[in-house]
Amino acid sequence: MKTKNFLYSQKTAPYIFALPFILSFLIFWVYPLVSAFIMSFQDIGAITVDWVGFKNYGKLLKDKVFHTAMINSFEYMVFTCALLIPFPMLYAVLMDGNLVKAKGVWKALLYLPALTSVVISGTLFRLMFSEYKTGQMNVLLTMLGLPAIKWLKTKWTSEIALLMLCCWRWTGVNTLYFMSGLKSIDKSLYESADIDGATGWQKFKYITIPLIKPTTIYVLTISIYAGLAMFLESFMLWAGNDSPKNIGLTIVGYLYKRGIQKDDMGYACTVGVVLLLIALVINFIQLWLNGSFKKEER
């Protein structure tokens, strides 16, 4: 009876409700995160595990392949942020106004790519960017009077393919994020701006942009993370983790290659830890630039 009272008391209940999270947090988050740090200082063989200090980190600094992977991931991240924030914002503003007809149809169609898995979308794009003259992108080039290209064999043409795949999948999702952000803006602000004779651009600049800033910061944050941690898109576009001269290798791709394909867990975890540090630094800079810290101090 006593234990029953204890379990049913208002003081104990919240802990019982939160228990699954506490357990999952410890077992599937803290433990692997700590292990990642520990393993990054180890050389992990099939049977033996040796402590090697900072040797993995030293090796990573000099690892040319890792540098390539870093550059690829950064380029991809910068370009995706540059493409997947302004355009979806513009689309959302247009959708939010009353000019566009049949909004529901366009919204559903824009969102469709997000429903396809990477296997399917990656395969479709690989076939579209096929190096044969009959591939769609090459047919398009021929129509424009340009020579056919081996899209996935050189650095910049494959970057274009990757970015198109990414924009294709996420434009609709980001547009929906911005639309939901716009919904929360008080429409009377625009009406009073109209009375003051504001132009459309002024309203966009002085009302819309500042007021959807929380949405923009959120979309920017997830875009940075997704960009840095991109792997499967490249994995599918080249039907495996190997691209010519590593033009499609990303940080996570290198982590996967080292850890799973080459069974060098210690070194792969070092890659992971470096990725974590980069992600955290970028996010702190971004939050700081956006003044999120100041807001909390007030």
Add this chain to the structure above:
Amino acid sequence: MSNNVQASNSSEDFKGGMRVRRTIGSIIATAFFAILSLIIMFPVFSGLLASFRPGRELIRKGLSLNIDFSAMTLDNYLYLFSGNADSKKYWMWFKNSLVLTIVSVVLTLIICYFVAYGITMYDFALKNVLYFLVIATMMVPFEILLLPLYKEVITLHLIDSMAGVILPGLCGASTIFFFHQYMQSLPKELLDAGRIDGANEYYISVKIMMPIVKPAFSAMAILSAMGAWNNMLWPLMVFRSANKFTLTIGLNTLLTPYGNNYDMLIAGSMLAILPIFIIFLIFQKYIIDGMTAGAVKG
């Protein structure tokens, strides 16, 4: 055009010239989204066309633009339904994906609801700490935990099992966060009313609160179903025996360099989009709600 985007609805004030300009603006804006949607639809549409043609054409020519109805056959689909070894394999993947999606969605929703309920509805010592930890887990890309988690799952003898795929993601931070945002605005007096009536804490959380939070369940159900159905990286690492493969990893095994399985790959891919597309069409309006919570208040 942008002048009119936010223009007010009161039409009686408009002069004739304004009305014509608005109509033209409306046509341009709608046409813009129609074209954008066509471009977005293009890869899936050409995939659908390709699924009615022999797969070896795909590997020889890439995705082509030729629409030649006389060359189209239902062979690829008939093959999938033929009941031979390959088609049995495909429907096994399909079934595995379905089971995995249903089990993980149901468990995730129930667990995350109760965790969020505990954190939101009570004032207790660890309340803010736990809330902070939920946010913290969202700040670390999953890919960093990939290798240590993989080792951990092997140690726990969960490798090659559905539990190994589902358990680590069960307490999804974003799902908890969403339920939290939703319940935050609800009056806590509802709970007190239940307590006065003599209901215990758990009865209140199920019988009083759950019905109120139903819209949040719908939104999270669709988003986590999409995630589970298309999940690839983690299942790829956990599942080892072919009879446990889900659609994403199963289709991935068809990507041999010889291209002898492309008949099955392309038709199978198109069928794989179908269930999630149907769910999307049914629950479409909840998706925006589901995405709003993270963006607006986050």
